[in-house]
Amino acid sequence: KNEVEQSPQNLTAQEGEFITINCSYSVGISALHWLQQHPGGGIVSLFMLSSGKKKHGRLIATINIQEKHSSLHITASHPRDSAVYICAVVYGGSQGNLIFGKGTKLSVKP
């Protein structure tokens, strides 16, 4: 079974800091999602990537398929970035093969 491990589980940062959240998985995948869950509970898809790197504003996601590892970086963090960040991997050909990590809870202090 594919396991998805995220680290750290919890992260507290000061406003302006550079943040890295890591995701590791155990078997081959076709793609990886990064999601953001707001304190109110809503979930938003940030990135879907299968190779290389993607950037959107202050967010950068990278993936190394050979090392089975992905990172989400936040530059110049802001209190509004406080949320739970979830990694999810797509493996196999079935629509149902999406395994989620438990999430990383980020708190950015002003």
Next chain:
Amino acid sequence: NAGVTQTPKFQVLKTGQSMTLQCAQDMNHNSMYWYRQDPGMGLRLIYYSASEGTTDKGEVPNGYNVSRLNKREFSLRLESAAPSQTSVYFCASKILTVEKLFFGSGTQLSVL
């Protein structure tokens, strides 16, 4: 576009009661999903529908049924609710296998 609309937002049931969670998307997506989220665990797939007219079990299907009524709507039914089904439920949709997921706002369900 409303995206993915999920109702209700909150529900309290007594053990043994039944209810249906409704989900509708207006993005012409083929695939729709029902997940549950429990404290300390990742989102877990209950059922999914790869296209209109098809449904398949996910990781935790016991105690649930689904209906893909048409391309827009995918409902989740609890026939006889149990306390173990207390959870937050999310509906999601996407066009193809390897595409971004769009989530509903969630349903917080408590079974007493």
